[in-house]
Amino acid sequence: MSVSTFDITKIRNDFPILNQTINSQTLTYLDSGATTQKPQCVIDTTAQFYAAQNANVHRGRHTLSEQATYRYEQVRDKAAEFFGINSNEIVWTKGATEAINLVANGLKNQIKASDTIIITPIEHHANIVPWQVLSQQTGAKLAILPLNDDATFDIPACCEFIKQHKPKLLAISQASNALGNITNLAPLIASAKAVGALVLVDGAQGAMHLKANLSTLNCDFYVFSAHKMLGPTGLGGLYGRYEQLNALTPYQTGGEMIQTVTLTHSTYRDAPAKFESGTPNIAGVLGFGAALEYINALNHPALIEYEQTLFNYAANRLQQIDGITLFSDLKHNIGTLCFNYKDEHPYDLATLLDGYGVALRSGHHCTQPLMAHLGVNGTLRASLAFYNNHTDVDNFIDALQKCIALLD
Incomplete structure (x- = not known):
């Protein structure tokens, strides 16, 4: 099964909310762990x-x-x-x-x-x-x-x-x-x-x-x-x-x-x-x-392969940024990247990222015991779904690097 059988362009067209701008920027929705977006048929x-x-x-x-x-x-x-x-x-x-x-x-x-x-x-x-x-x-x-x-x-x-x-x-x-x-x-x-x-x-x-x-x-x-x-x-x-x-x-x-x-x-x-x-x-x-x-109706094996390929791409790009600490297991994962940048407060970075149209989650994610186990008060969380694409990942990484430049 090849990811080429997974038509991401067609799929994204099924989700009307993805075709909008936030703060004059293309929406990059990376908060599916909180709630997934809805295809037009559901609406x-x-x-x-x-x-x-x-x-x-x-x-x-x-x-x-x-x-x-x-x-x-x-x-x-x-x-x-x-x-x-x-x-x-x-x-x-x-x-x-x-x-x-x-x-x-x-x-x-x-x-x-x-x-x-x-x-x-x-x-x-x-x-x-x-x-x-x-x-x-x-x-x-x-x-x-x-x-x-x-x-x-x-x-x-x-x-x-x-x-x-x-x-x-x-x-x-x-x-x-x-x-x-x-x-x-x-x-x-x-x-x-x-x-x-x-x-x-x-x-x-x-x-x-x-x-x-x-x-x-x-x-x-x-x-x-x-x-x-x-x-x-x-x-x-x-x-x-x-x-x-x-x-x-x-x-x-x-x-x-x-x-x-x-x-x-x-x-x-x-x-x-x-x-x-x-x-x-x-x-x-x-x-x-x-x-x-x-x-x-989706080809589920192709969907899984696509999500994993996209997740690996996002994880590799994120790891290339100096100062990033990743907490997620990269080998067995549904597509979520839990991370921090140096000692910067996750709320600050999430707010700055929103200015670039990037929607992700910050805080303890209703998992305070887990955060205590990891020795942090909170993290940033980018959670992918099958309707995301490589452009979403690139927009996220580019925006994150710009935000880091503002903070450093």
Whole structure:
């Protein structure tokens, strides 16, 4: 498979936001780790729903409602096919953060004071704080998976750590949002399963780039965000093994998720309806369906090869600048460069770069424990996606060199 089969010019034309200027400069968008841009088909699908199809889903018997319900549930089928699982194992949420909270809250009755929950230092705060709360509520112990000085995992040491601690649950990211580092999940999941642990994988960063088959991955829960997969904001999902989903206590209660209600007692429907109370983000779900169709229409092996080639080009150019410290693992990465320049504050450089139309992220990236591990208060983060091109990288490097010249 050759990158020549990946038509980047055609792809960029599908993303209208890329054809604009910022501060009189061509936009160079390098913040896809925060949110991906949306192709025109996603924008059109969302607008079309409100313009011509707007109706609530399920319960209604009129034409618009039945059509909306059919299309809404069709997207659940598309998501299940994308991840290699069953449709009844997908729960729609507001995003990956709510999905993790749903699981943490739902496990309260299953976690005891004698149990251990393992988390890691690379996690987004959304995959740390809910487990801290669950630990405080139940008395369970939090254990931290060991991390090398360079923020990579020593897999044999981590497997031994899991074996010794015998956790009730392992919560771990598929890829670091700050560094872009890809986690070698298979041996860690296997070690967790060997001691009877549940495994939750945060796929917010990895879902679009890595396209994991969750049946093969063998985790119990997997969370994702639509807006990091070309879809609308305010929508995400939770995959859970069906028996594990139904064993969770509902995160929220209300309409739609109930089977029967009297004034003194209620019973709940089975998953996924059990966790989808209230009116959902229907337009968001339909927009996400368009995003999944767009991703599926791409040649995925060629996409991966293109992203890796572009990432290598960007990393090589960045490393040629004296004073740059790179924190990312360059061998196993979804396309994110986490770096600093000398002792300059990342906010200052990010602000200067914006003057050249370069959009990237600065700060601790909701990973304060990881920043502490690296011995820094924050970094700059340039996160690439398949709609970026070599001109984006050149614009970024040229602008960075100009900014450095202003600071030195």
